[in-house]
Amino acid sequence: MPRLSYRRALTRALGDELARDEAVFLLGEDVQVGASLVTTGLAKRFGTERVRDTPLSEQAFTSFATGAALAGLRPVIEFQIPSLLFLVFEQIVNHAHKFPLMTGGQCRVPVTYLVPGSGSRTGWAGQHSDHPYSLFAHVGVVTVVPATPADAYGLLVTAIRHDDPVVVFAPAGAMDVRDDVDDLVPVPLGRGRIHRFGDDVTVVAIGHLVHDAIAVAEELADQVSVEVFDPRTLYPFDIDGLTESVTRTGRLVVLDDGNRACGMAAEIIASVVERVRLLAPPRRVTRPDGAVLPFAPALDRAVQPGRDQLATAIHLTMKDGS
Amino acid sequence: MPRLSYRRALTRALGDELARDEAVFLLGEDVQVGASLVTTGLAKRFGTERVRDTPLSEQAFTSFATGAALAGLRPVIEFQIPSLLFLVFEQIVNHAHKFPLMTGGQCRVPVTYLVPGSGSRTGWAGQHSDHPYSLFAHVGVVTVVPATPADAYGLLVTAIRHDDPVVVFAPAGAMDVRDDVDDLVPVPLGRGRIHRFGDDVTVVAIGHLVHDAIAVAEELADQVSVEVFDPRTLYPFDIDGLTESVTRTGRLVVLDDGNRACGMAAEIIASVVERVRLLAPPRRVTRPDGAVLPFAPALDRAVQPGRDQLATAIHLTMKDGS
Amino acid sequence: MTDADPVRLYRTVRLIRRFEERAVELVHGGQIVGGIHPYLGQEGIAAGVCAALDADDVLAGTHRGHGHVLARGADPARMLAELCGRVTGLNAGRGGSMHAADLSIGVLGANAIVGASGAIITGAVWAHRRRGRDTVGVSFFGDGAVNEGMLLEAFNLAALWRVPVLFVCENNGYATTMPVAGAVAGSIAGRAAAFGIPAVGVDGQDPETVRVAACAAVDRMRAGGGPELIEARTYRFDVHHTFEHAVRLDDYRPPDEVTRGRARDPVRIQGERLTNTDRAAVDAEVEATLDAAVRFALSSPEPDPADALTYLYASGLTVRTGGG
C-alpha cells in the first residue's frame, strides 16, 4: 500500500488523464518546469504541445480553453494563485458556464480549472491567500475541494471527465498531506464522505480543515462524540448525505475557510435548517466577513478558522441543546 | 410633495453630490449622453472633465478610479451591465477592497460602483441579466440594493460619501417605481426598513422584490399577517433589525433575486437561526442554483422568484409552524 | 482564392438588409422582446468575409451579430424564430439576438460581451487544427472592442501560437455614442502591429472589396500563416440599439455625417453589379424567404416555462429550483 502525497496525487491524476484521453491538454504559467510542483514531469512525458506554457494572459488563455472545449478538447488550466480566478471570473462565469444554456444545448464546455495552493500559504499576504470557492458555488460552477490524497486524485480525474466546467481547489494546507492509498479511482461529484462517525454533533469541514476537524474530534472524544462530514464537492452539494448525518446527531457546526457572509457555511446551514429540526442552533466557524489576510504570520493565522474556535463551537452547541 | 421616479432619484443623488463636493466625479460608458437615462444632463451641468466618457476598458477605468480615490477623489463609476462586474472583479475585490488593510491603514478607497438596471431587463438574455450582489457581500464590499426612490437617493448619496468601496445595485425591476417623496436625505448604510408590519411571518425581500413582497402581503392580508423587511444594505446586514422582527413573528421567508447556493437568502437564514429559535423552518424563494437567464420572456420570468412562489412559501411556513 | 460571385454576394447583403428591417418591425410590434442591435449598413463586411470561408471554418460574432450568422448560412427562419424566443429557434429560444449560434455550421455565436470572442475562437481554431482539420477562424468585433484588454490578449495568443484567425474589426466610427477618436489612442491597425499581426484597412461598404481582402488573408493563413487583421471602415445606418427608437439620445452623430454615411450603401453598391433582372430575381427570392421566415417564427411555439433550465448543464446536472 504505497504512501502518496496530496500533491503527487494531483500529478498522477493529470498524468493518467493525459495518457487516457488525447483530448486532454494542460495549460498555464510555468507548467512545463512545474513551478507549482504539481505538473512536474508532464511536459517531458506528453510534450510541450499538450503541456503548454502560457504568457501572462489569464483572460485570453481561459477563454482559449473555452474555445478548445467547444471544439471537442478537454483543457485543464492550472492557476498559480487563487485570486487569479477573480481576473478570469468573467471568462468562466459569463462564458464557459453559460454557453450550454445560451446556445440551447448545442455545446458543452468541459474545462477544469485547477488551483493548487488555495487559501493561505502563510506569508503570501492579501492578494495570494484567498479561498474563493463559495463564489463558484454561488454562480453554479461545479466546485470541488478535496481533503485527502485519494480524493484529490479521484475528484480531479472526475472533474476532467465531466462535461461542464469544474473548479478544483487544492488547499495549501492539504498539499503536503500523505496517506496510504490502495487504489486510485474516480470519485463521483456531489457525494460527501464521513471521515469519522459520531452521535452528538455533525461537523462539516471543507478541504484542509477536514484534518483539523478530525483532530479536534479526537481530542474531544471523551467529552463529545463528533461526526466529521466532508462534502468534497461544494457544488453540487451532497445535502442528502448531510441530512442523514444531521438527522442522527441533531447538531451542526460548519468549519469553512471562506469569508463568513454568503459563504458555504451559510449555505450548508440554510440547506439543513430547511429540512431538519436541530436540537441546538447551528454554528459556523469561518473567516471573518470581508476578510483580507494580513501578512504577519500571527495575523494570517488569526483570520483563518482554527481548532480552538471549532472546539469552542462544539462545546457551545452541546450546551445549547441540552 | 413631488412624485419622483427611482431613476430620477439616482440622477438627483449624483447631481447633488457632484455639486456638493468637488472631489466627486463620474465615469463610465456613454455617461455624457446618458445612455442609461440616469446620468442625463450631468455632463452639461458639471462639464465633461467631471462626467467622463470612457473607452471600453472596464478593467483600466475601474483601477483608474481606485488610483484617483487613493489620491483623494471620490469617483463614481456607472456600469452598463451587471455582468461587467465580473470583468472587473479582480480590480474591485483584489485591489480597491484590499488596499486599506494591505497598506496598514495608509489609505482609503472611496469608490462607488453604480449598476442601473441590475437583474433581468426581460429579453436581454444570459449575459445581461445577472443579479450578483451576493458575490460582493461574500467578499466584503459594501453592497446596497435600494427598493424605493427615497432609498435610492439616500443610499447613493451615502455610498458616495462612504470611505470604502460601495456597490450600488439599482434593479431593473425598480427603476420605474415612482413615489411621493417629501425630502431627500441620506440613508445610513446597514440599516433595514420595515415596509409593513405583521405578526405571523417576516418576509425579507431585496430590491425590486420588496414591492412584490408588499403586494403579496396585501393579497394575503385576510389569511396571514405578513411583515415586510427590506434590508436595503446587504453588507453590512442589519441583523439586529431583522432579529427584532423575527423574534416577534417567529417565522422567516426570504425573497432574493440571486442564485440559491451561497446567496443572500442563505446568509440571512443562517444569521437568523444562529440567534433566533423559529416556530417553523425558514424558507427561501430565489433564483435556482447556477441560474442563467434564458432569453424567451416566459423562461426569463420562470427563473426569477415570483409572487406565487412567495405566497406558497408563506402558506407552507404557516402550516409548518402549527 | 474563391472566385467572385456577384449574385451570391448580393443575395447575402440583401438578405441581411431585409432580415434586419423585418426584425426591427418585429421589435416595434413587440414580437421580439429586448430589442436588437441592427447590422444595417454593415452588411458588406459579414457577406464579404464569409464568402472567403470553407465548410470547416468557424466564426464568432458580436452583439451586433445577425449579419455574421446569416452570412455564414444559418437558416433565416430559425434565426428569426430565435429572435422571437421560439423553441424552433437556432438556440431553442434560449439565446436571442445577442447569442444566436449555430455550431453545426461553425458559428460559435453572437456574443453580448464586447471583446470576449477573440480568445474563444482562437482556442477553437487551435483545437480543430490539433484534431487534424484545416480550419481557419474569423473573429468579428467593433472599433470599441480594441480597447478591451481581453481582446488584445487574444491577439497575443493567436500571434504567438500562430493560430490562423482573421480578426475583423468593423469600424463604424462609434462604440455606442463614443467616437473612435475619443476611445482609441494610436490606431486600430497599430493594435495589430503591436503583436506582429499584419493588418489592412478596407472599404467595408464594398462587399467585393471585403471579399477580396478576406480571401487573400484566408489563403495566406491556410498556407500556414498566422493571424491577420482587417479593419473594415463602415457606418451603422441606424441606431446602436433599438431602444434608441423609443428613447432618443442626444445627437451624438452629426446629421450630415449620417447622411454621408448612409450614401455609401453596400446593398446598392453590390446590387449595381447585377443586371436589373438578376437583382429583381434575388430581391424576390429574399422577400419570399423572409416572408416564410416570419411566418415560421411567429407560428412556432414558445418554450415551456417548465423547461427553463433544460440546457443549464451539458452534463445533465439537475439543480434545486428557486421555489419556497
Next chain:
Amino acid sequence: MTDADPVRLYRTVRLIRRFEERAVELVHGGQIVGGIHPYLGQEGIAAGVCAALDADDVLAGTHRGHGHVLARGADPARMLAELCGRVTGLNAGRGGSMHAADLSIGVLGANAIVGASGAIITGAVWAHRRRGRDTVGVSFFGDGAVNEGMLLEAFNLAALWRVPVLFVCENNGYATTMPVAGAVAGSIAGRAAAFGIPAVGVDGQDPETVRVAACAAVDRMRAGGGPELIEARTYRFDVHHTFEHAVRLDDYRPPDEVTRGRARDPVRIQGERLTNTDRAAVDAEVEATLDAAVRFALSSPEPDPADALTYLYASGLTVRTGGG
C-alpha cells in the same frame, strides 16, 4: 533635467543590493516568512528612474518591488520591519514584501498582481493633477506584464487622457520561467507604439543611462507631454522567488546566459564612477544603515492577533469575526 550625482546613484543601487542580500539571509533564517522576489541585478532601473522624480511624484511597483520602494526613499529599517511582519513596518506588518507601500512619499505600493498597477497609477496622477499638483507617475512592471490586457488598457487610458505616466518595463528576459520570446508576440516597444506612446530601449544595467532617459521623459511629461515608455533591458541575478533556493526547478536559464547576465553588474558599473574612497565611504554607510535596519526590524514587536482586522475598512466598519 536633474544633474548627475554619481555618488547618490551609487548609494541607491548599493543600498538596494545589500538590502536584498540581507533580506535573502533573513528568508533563509526564517525571520522573513513567505519569501521574496529579489531585485538583485535590476537595481539600476529603480535607482535611475527614481533619481528623475520630484517630491510630488508617485510610483507603483511590482511583486519584485523592494528596489522601487527603497529608491524612492523609504526608510530601509521600516521596510525591513515590514518584510519581517512587524508593527513598525511601513504597512504595520500587514503587507509584507509584495505590498510594501509608503504613501507619504508617493509609493502606492508593490503589487502582487502582475500588470495591475498601471491603471491605478494613471488614476492617481490624473487626480493629483486635477487637484493642482504637477505630479508625474511611474509604473514599473516586468516583461511578463505586457501580456496582461489590464496593463494594455491602462496604456490606452493614459495615452488618451494624456496622463503623464512613465511606464517602465524591466525586461529581465523571463516571466518566472517563461522567456520573453515565448510570451511576447511583436515587441515590447511595439506595445507602446500601438497606443501612440513613445518608447525607448535602454541598458538597464547602467544606472546613469537609465537616469538620463528617465529625466528626459519626465521633462517632456512635465512640459505637458503624455505618457512614455522605457524598456530597460536587465537581468535578474538570482531566482524568481526565494522558494527556488529550497526547490530547484529545471534549468530554465542556460548557465552561460546567467554568467553573462551577472557580468554586467549595475552596482559595479556605477561604483566604478566613484573614487575608491567615496565608494568605500558609501559602502560603509550603507552597511551601517542596514545593520541598524536589521536590528530595528528584529527587535520590533509583532502585531497583536487581536488587531488582525484593524485596517480592514477605512470607514471603520467593524465586522463579525469567524468564531463559532
